[in-house]
Amino acid sequence: MNTYTRIYEVVRQIPRGKVTTYGRVAELAEMYGKARVVGYALYKVDTNSDIPWHRVVNAKGEISYSPLRQGMDYVQRNLLEDEGIEFTREGKINLRQYEWISELPTLS
DNA sequence: GTAATGACCCGTC
């Protein structure tokens, strides 16, 4: 279970108004290449949990909808918009601007 | 115990 705990810790550290990708979370959790597990971990997370699961998006910068939450997809978008994140007309997020870089080098 | 699935990512055509 420590595996999931790592992921939760990382996701919990995402500042407000920023988003990150599954791959980044996996890397921060020291599990590069296991992005799938990250998605699985968030899958188990409950909507009313203290984990900002809505700040985690896929590498394309789009929101990952869960079949479990179909119908509530707009909720995630609303939460992100409330944090100041803008969406394109395609429903995508500009990762270049809102991607959380944590402590990784940005090489400008 | 085996087999299949999944909120994904990356390299290649």
Next chain:
DNA sequence: GGACGGGCCATTA
């Protein structure tokens, strides 16, 4: 520039 396939690991049936 977009589309396709393979692969990573843990959980569930």
